[in-house]
Amino acid sequence: MAILVVGSIALDTIETPHGKAVDILGGSAVYFAYAASFFDRVNMVGVVGEDFPDEHVKLLHTRMIDTEGLQVIKGQTFRWVGSYEGEMNNAKTHSTCLNVFENFQPIIPEKYKNSEVVFLANIDPDLQIGVLSQVTKPKLVVCDTMNLWINTKKKSLTKLLGMVDIAVLNEGEARLYAGTQNLIKAAKHLLEQGPKYVIIKKGENGAMMLSSHGFFATPGFPIEHVKDPTGAGDTFAGGLVGNLAKWGKVDKASLRKALIYGCVMASFTVEDFSLDRMKKLDNKDISDRYLEFVNLTNFHF
């Protein structure tokens, strides 16, 4: 099933204990689209400035990602400068220049409107709702968000949660939204807002999922050489949603497997800056790591 993603496209400058990279390709829509493209067709909507290197668009095309929805407008591309220290669990933002992203109005091209799967990456929840009004009855809608919108647009975000099938948040966001430190309570509170499934990302500690059928929990894939955690969450969503689209159904078994594929894709992303690790992947690398994941978590002998 075709996947529509709407989100940010960025040029990131990132420093981690393992190096520094300047103006590298990033953004939630980019990480998501690239990861999902290993599983199904992706239609991408986002905005860049005139300075956006053409090689990045070409890179997306090598994965058959459709970029008709990429708006190129006068000005500079969204830029984020950040760093990570120690365990690299939290990014420190040094500067955020929204540039052309500041007034981003997602316009869904006609040919994308019947995309069966929609991923609303982290943008203003009012824009996310606006995207849903432009698409024709998608079979699966998944959303992400961030602290900023929880703090400034909680009402809109809550409305959005009532319109999606799956809400994907990280643990800090889930705690902030629900106003509780206990993640299980937070997940239950989020589920009460309307989504059928709530998935909470826990970085190196894996993820958990809650639905009316109960809990699912998984550890993260152990990675010894984490170089840059940027984009891990969006890559996770790409693996998850890409798999659900590929299999064409959303049930207990497909969701759990898809979530593991999300962890697998995220585990690759953190091994290098930008898309550098994913660029080297083929399908066998992905299925091999999935099997490794099965092996390292199995205790049902």
Place this chain on the structure above:
Amino acid sequence: MAILVVGSIALDTIETPHGKAVDILGGSAVYFAYAASFFDRVNMVGVVGEDFPDEHVKLLHTRMIDTEGLQVIKGQTFRWVGSYEGEMNNAKTHSTCLNVFENFQPIIPEKYKNSEVVFLANIDPDLQIGVLSQVTKPKLVVCDTMNLWINTKKKSLTKLLGMVDIAVLNEGEARLYAGTQNLIKAAKHLLEQGPKYVIIKKGENGAMMLSSHGFFATPGFPIEHVKDPTGAGDTFAGGLVGNLAKWGKVDKASLRKALIYGCVMASFTVEDFSLDRMKKLDNKDISDRYLEFVNLTNFHF
């Protein structure tokens, strides 16, 4: 197989966001012994003062825990006063009165000396080594430790690591010992010191195990109502070691299952203060939660 445990016995005063409890039964040997007693026979060595309530000893006897190794000496029992806030991942120590525990010299009763399984709970590594010199060829030796000994007695601790089969540490201790933030690197470094298996406890995020056969990772059992996390790590070790003793073998399958039983026992302990939740357990509660664990982590359909 009989299990010998040597560790602390304490009267704890604990405050959490969910209440306060004064002079309640605690200590690493107590939590370990009580949890392990659901699976096999436990011989306990420790020290208390004359003020130690007899009802606590009787409680241990209800679980058939042998207390011949319990030294009752003149003075006050070890007391710890601590509190937890927010996510309750870290205890804040308000006071530690070692009292009779300060000069604790473990004496292993004659009838304990052929215990097949030995758990060296968190005490001075020189004393842990001293315990090993008193026992006759145990089949399985497992140790725990804490930040204090890593900071003050690293050489002795390193010697001990070369003498045990399994080292169980929490994530902070593993990072401190290895001098790295990356847990996988930390586990590898610990394994290089000699133990066959390194198990790293991650609180609500479960645990991981490393051996020459590779990794095993599990999430924690999701607990909505965490009342007091004290003793979770020792209870985890009790479930783990108790199961290995019960099955009488240490291989890939038994270790992974035993580790899950460790998570199960820890998940009960945190639901109430002291041993209050474990006191209400029967074997069916434990096997039911184990099955729940299988169910909530399974993605191999």
